[in-house]
Amino acid sequence: MARPKSDDKRNALLLAAEQVFAERGLAAAPTSAISRQAGVAEGTLFTYFRTKDDLVNALYRSIKLELADALMAHFPRQGPVRDRLEYLWNAFVDWGVANPQRLNVLDQLSVADIVTDESKAVGYEPFAEIEALAQHSIRTEILQAYPCEFIAASMKALAETTMGFMNAYPAESGLYRKIGFDVFWRGVARKAD
Amino acid sequence: MARPKSDDKRNALLLAAEQVFAERGLAAAPTSAISRQAGVAEGTLFTYFRTKDDLVNALYRSIKLELADALMAHFPRQGPVRDRLEYLWNAFVDWGVANPQRLNVLDQLSVADIVTDESKAVGYEPFAEIEALAQHSIRTEILQAYPCEFIAASMKALAETTMGFMNAYPAESGLYRKIGFDVFWRGVARKAD
Amino acid sequence: MARPKSDDKRNALLLAAEQVFAERGLAAAPTSAISRQAGVAEGTLFTYFRTKDDLVNALYRSIKLELADALMAHFPRQGPVRDRLEYLWNAFVDWGVANPQRLNVLDQLSVADIVTDESKAVGYEPFAEIEALAQHSIRTEILQAYPCEFIAASMKALAETTMGFMNAYPAESGLYRKIGFDVFWRGVARKAD
Amino acid sequence: MARPKSDDKRNALLLAAEQVFAERGLAAAPTSAISRQAGVAEGTLFTYFRTKDDLVNALYRSIKLELADALMAHFPRQGPVRDRLEYLWNAFVDWGVANPQRLNVLDQLSVADIVTDESKAVGYEPFAEIEALAQHSIRTEILQAYPCEFIAASMKALAETTMGFMNAYPAESGLYRKIGFDVFWRGVARKAD
DNA sequence: CATGAATGAGGGTTCATTCAT
DNA sequence: AATGAATGAACCCTCATTCAT
Numbered sequence: 118m119a120r121p122k123s124d125d126k127r128n129a130l131l132l133a134a135e136q137v138f139a140e141r142g143l144a145a146a147p148t149s150a151i152s153r154q155a156g157v158a159e160g161t162l163f164t165y166f167r168t169k170d171d172l173v174n175a176l177y178r179s180i181k182l183e184l185a186d187a188l189m190a191h192f193p194r195q196g197p198v199r200d201r202l203e204y205l206w207n208a209f210v211d212w213g214v215a216n217p218q219r220l221n222v223l224d225q226l227s228v229a230d231i232v233t234d235e236s237k238a239v240g241y242e243p244f245a246e247i248e249a250l251a252q253h254s255i256r257t258e259i260l261q262a263y264p265c266e267f268i269a270a271s272m273k274a275l276a277e278t279t280m281g282f283m284n285a286y287p288a289e290s291g292l293y294r295k296i297g298f299d300v301f302w303r304g305v306a307r308k309a310d
Numbered sequence: 311m312a313r314p315k316s317d318d319k320r321n322a323l324l325l326a327a328e329q330v331f332a333e334r335g336l337a338a339a340p341t342s343a344i345s346r347q348a349g350v351a352e353g354t355l356f357t358y359f360r361t362k363d364d365l366v367n368a369l370y371r372s373i374k375l376e377l378a379d380a381l382m383a384h385f386p387r388q389g390p391v392r393d394r395l396e397y398l399w400n401a402f403v404d405w406g407v408a409n410p411q412r413l414n415v416l417d418q419l420s421v422a423d424i425v426t427d428e429s430k431a432v433g434y435e436p437f438a439e440i441e442a443l444a445q446h447s448i449r450t451e452i453l454q455a456y457p458c459e460f461i462a463a464s465m466k467a468l469a470e471t472t473m474g475f476m477n478a479y480p481a482e483s484g485l486y487r488k489i490g491f492d493v494f495w496r497g498v499a500r501k502a503d
Numbered sequence: 504m505a506r507p508k509s510d511d512k513r514n515a516l517l518l519a520a521e522q523v524f525a526e527r528g529l530a531a532a533p534t535s536a537i538s539r540q541a542g543v544a545e546g547t548l549f550t551y552f553r554t555k556d557d558l559v560n561a562l563y564r565s566i567k568l569e570l571a572d573a574l575m576a577h578f579p580r581q582g583p584v585r586d587r588l589e590y591l592w593n594a595f596v597d598w599g600v601a602n603p604q605r606l607n608v609l610d611q612l613s614v615a616d617i618v619t620d621e622s623k624a625v626g627y628e629p630f631a632e633i634e635a636l637a638q639h640s641i642r643t644e645i646l647q648a649y650p651c652e653f654i655a656a657s658m659k660a661l662a663e664t665t666m667g668f669m670n671a672y673p674a675e676s677g678l679y680r681k682i683g684f685d686v687f688w689r690g691v692a693r694k695a696d
Numbered sequence: 697m698a699r700p701k702s703d704d705k706r707n708a709l710l711l712a713a714e715q716v717f718a719e720r721g722l723a724a725a726p727t728s729a730i731s732r733q734a735g736v737a738e739g740t741l742f743t744y745f746r747t748k749d750d751l752v753n754a755l756y757r758s759i760k761l762e763l764a765d766a767l768m769a770h771f772p773r774q775g776p777v778r779d780r781l782e783y784l785w786n787a788f789v790d791w792g793v794a795n796p797q798r799l800n801v802l803d804q805l806s807v808a809d810i811v812t813d814e815s816k817a818v819g820y821e822p823f824a825e826i827e828a829l830a831q832h833s834i835r836t837e838i839l840q841a842y843p844c845e846f847i848a849a850s851m852k853a854l855a856e857t858t859m860g861f862m863n864a865y866p867a868e869s870g871l872y873r874k875i876g877f878d879v880f881w882r883g884v885a886r887k888a889d
Numbered sequence: 890c891a892t893g894a895a896t897g898a899g900g901g902t903t904c905a906t907t908c909a910t
Numbered sequence: 911a912a913t914g915a916a917t918g919a920a921c922c923c924t925c926a927t928t929c930a931t
Binding site for chain 3: 721722723803804807808809810840842843845846849850852853854856857860861872875876878879880882883884
């Protein structure tokens with residue numbers, strides 16, 4: 118096979134898309150700017166992604182997967198629920214603070230209707246284990262008897278809020294990380310310990 | 311610049327913009343579609359708003375003001391903090407559930423970078439009184455000793471999460487409204503009562 | 504109504520399309536070249552014709568109508584069949600020789616699959632009277648008992664062949680016009696007179 | 697330039713081009729579709745034909761040659777003029793009816809301006825013998841004293857018209873073949889026999 | 890020679906904005 | 911002030927052709 122499609126180039130395009138979306142917003146990001154940023158010809162983008170929408174969906178999945186990896190790679194399968202949730206919390210906000218651009222783009226993509234339901238499903242899958250943990254904790258009466266997607270969504274919402282403050286006030290970063298989790302835990306736990 | 315003749319037309323344009331943004335997404339909403347929806351000529355839009363960005367910012371402010379009115383118009387200046395916060399909470403989510411389109415557009419606008427910092431500042435202003443309430447409550451040790459913008463932001467994040475569930479499961483609407491507030495209150499209060 | 508859509512501009516666009524198609528071929532005729540030739544902005548073309556295909560179909564109909572007018576406007580409703588057919592023959596080839604470009608484009612359009620069946624039907628309508636004449640002449644045994652569309656098609660084919668020679672040898676133009684008709688008439692008449 | 701390795705591949709490309717042109721029209725036929733249809737890589741097409749135009753011209757010549765072969769291979773060098781012309785007529789329309797796709801493409805190519813005058817000259821050459829026959833017949837007063845290219849052109853025009861009807865009404869195919877020739881013969885012969 | 894990724898000029902079309910009416 | 915035709919820069923994508931493998 119002559120000159121195989123290069124993973125490097127594909128990744129360069131995804132990264133470039135991320136940067137351009139972060140800078141100019143998903144709406145106003147021409148594919149030409151993405152190609153230029155990636156250092157390839159305009160047409161090349163379309164040998165790696167059939168359409169701009171395809172690129173957007175691929176980027177969404179790729180960020181979601183990376184995030185999943187950050188959360189789940191060393192996730193402790195044992196120990197008190199509180200500790201395990203705090204681990205997730207910290208992994209999440211640390212990732213978000215380390216990759217503010219990526220997080221910003223993920224937020225944009227999450228509301229954009231270019232991202233298909235299928236992509237959303239794929240992106241959600243790795244987080245199923247968290248849901249399982251939550252479910253178990255509800256049954257064992259550690260967490261409140263709320264629908265567990267609601268608990269997960271609350272966690273996400275509070276974590277993103279927290280990240281906003283961590284980014285805005287880097288000096289207080291550690292403090293916000295902690296009080297953010299405290300708010301979440303007290304909010305959803307049966308007994309605050 | 312003398313105010314253009316008809317406030318009706320201006321409002322019709324804002325409303326039309328909201329509808330079109332809700333249906334097609336902020337990105338894919340041509341001004342021509344907005345004019346058509348408003349029942350005016352394409353050019354007319356530009357006598358009421360100098361540019362499309364102006365229209366978007368005006369819409370953002372108008373929604374924010376309406377929301378502020380919904381929250382603050384009958385806000386009880388007396389009574390226990392918990393009750394007063396719950397009043398706000400309920401007013402917020404009720405508004406969101408009554409105006410899902412408007413809420414959706416507000417979400418879109420909040421991440422769009424067309425909305426200027428100035429608009430965001432203007433949109434925040436009416437909520438200052440809430441902040442004052444929070445500040446007072448912190449000093450009187452009713453709420454946790456967190457930065458009060460953090461508490462406000464947490465409230466907003468949880469309320470929006472809650473609204474999402476209320477819209478998704480209308481039958482459980484009342485339930486979510488309640489448990490949403492409980493999560494928030496336990497999260498930020500010194501003593502859950 | 505502000506600045507009404509101008510028939511002049513519409514016609515200029517049709518004429519420009521004809522010229523550009525004649526020069527560069529239907530396939531390789533960018534709309535930008537048509538706009539330029541018509542002396543309008545690129546976008547203007549699309550306020551008069553929704554798509555390029557629309558323009559092509561409109562051009563086809565317009566040429567067909569013009570041709571129909573050239574043939575039928577003074578068509579003699581009386582007299583010997585031979586004379587009446589010769590009138591048509593002459594009107595056709597005279598028009599074709601006077602408008603070689605237009606004829607050329609009509610030929611291109613006739614095989615192009617951009618032209619819809621509906622357009623073809625509309626374009627055929629004015630020629631129905633000729634068919635009626637042919638049918639009558641077959642019944643009265645002036646013409647051979649062939650399907651009359653076949654006679655019409657033969658006439659067209661021979662006329663276009665004839666026009667080719669008239670254009671190629673303008674000095675002999677009159678001669679070809681005559682012998683062309685003779686070939687046709689002897690071919691389809693019961694008795695050559 | 698040494699002939700490239702495989703004549704098979706060259707022919708496969710010509711055949712593929714014919715199929716793709718027939719299906720999608722000359723205008724909308726990308727070289728990539730032709731390569732795919734031929735089962736070769738995109739680049740390979742260009743080792744057999746320097747440009748797309750070259751391919752088109754080669755296809756034109758190839759079809760013309762094949763047609764010439766169909767007409768001339770068993771052309772009777774003896775016998776009455778009428779019989780010999782009828783032989784040609786039948787050979788022509790039979791070929792056209794047996795290869796409708798090929799005929800269709802030939803029609804498209806004949807009006808396309810991609811085909812060079814040189815190609816047209818080459819394509820005409822094998823038909824010279826017919827012209828010679830016509831010329832002889834005119835001198836011996838069997839045919840009318842018309843320019844013999846005009847007679848040839850008329851024959852071609854009527855034959856193509858005839859083929860159209862043969863393809864459209866296969867059940868009447870034999871009938872059209874016959875009356876088509878009759879129209880032609882009466883049109884150009886001095887004495888219809 | 891065969892392959893198919895890479896290229897970038899153009900293609901048709903959209904759209905925010907202007908301006909003649 | 912209101913209208914909507916006019917404008918032309920940009921957009922996404924295609925495709926003939928080149929060239930590294």
